[in-house]
Amino acid sequence: MLKNLCPHEVCSSIYAIDYERLWDQGYRTLIFDIDNTLGSWGCKALDENSLRLLERLARRGFRLGFLSNNRGLDREALVAQLAPHMVLWNAQKPRTKRLQDLLQQMDAHADEAVLIGDQLFTDILGARRVNLYAIFVRPYDPQSDSLGAKLRRPLERWVLRVGRWINPPA
Numbered sequence: 001m002l003k004n005l006c007p008h009e010v011c012s013s014i015y016a017i018d019y020e021r022l023w024d025q026g027y028r029t030l031i032f033d034i035d036n037t038l039g040s041w042g043c044k045a046l047d048e049n050s051l052r053l054l055e056r057l058a059r060r061g062f063r064l065g066f067l068s069n070n071r072g073l074d075r076e077a078l079v080a081q082l083a084p085h086m087v088l089w090n091a092q093k094p095r096t097k098r099l100q101d102l103l104q105q106m107d108a109h110a111d112e113a114v115l116i117g118d119q120l121f122t123d124i125l126g127a128r129r130v131n132l133y134a135i136f137v138r139p140y141d142p143q144s145d146s147l148g149a150k151l152r153r154p155l156e157r158w159v160l161r162v163g164r165w166i167n168p169p170a
């Protein structure tokens with residue numbers, strides 16, 4: 001269980017990820033969590049920087065998918081921004097069913113897919129359960145966290161500290 005909570009990498013944000021290295025390692029599919037990964041929790045639209053990054057990654061040849069436990073209601077602008085890509089709302093992470101559905105719909109395989117998210121107990125646990133490469137990013141705006149996420153943050157910090165012994169950085 002503890003091993004499945006440990007990300008393969010920890011990055012300060014989506015901008016700090018070495019996407020070229022991931023490409024060179026053979027990864028072709030990037031699955032992003034939305035809330036507090038690409039924008040603040042519950043954001044109605046993504047900012048210009050996030051959009052530019054996603055465009056650059058798509059141009060590079062990555063397949064992009066998005067997976068959120070949110071239901072996506074009242075977020076029409078965000079839905080429109082992500083429209084060219086596969087988006088699954090109500091993902092029920094860390095359960096694996098919807099994540100596996102998304103991989104199938106994207107015609108992607110676990111061994112060439114990366115999941116990027118800001119929560120260990122949903123994003124990273126779900127990703128590791130289906131053997132994806134899991135990258136944890138610091139929350140975009142910690143103040144905007146849901147109450148549940150706020151309560152889990154101290155436990156996440158503990159897991160990340162202990163996890164270094166289980167998953168030493170390469």
Ligand SMILES: [Mg+2]
Pocket residue numbers: 033034035036037117118119
């Ligand atoms: Mg999130």
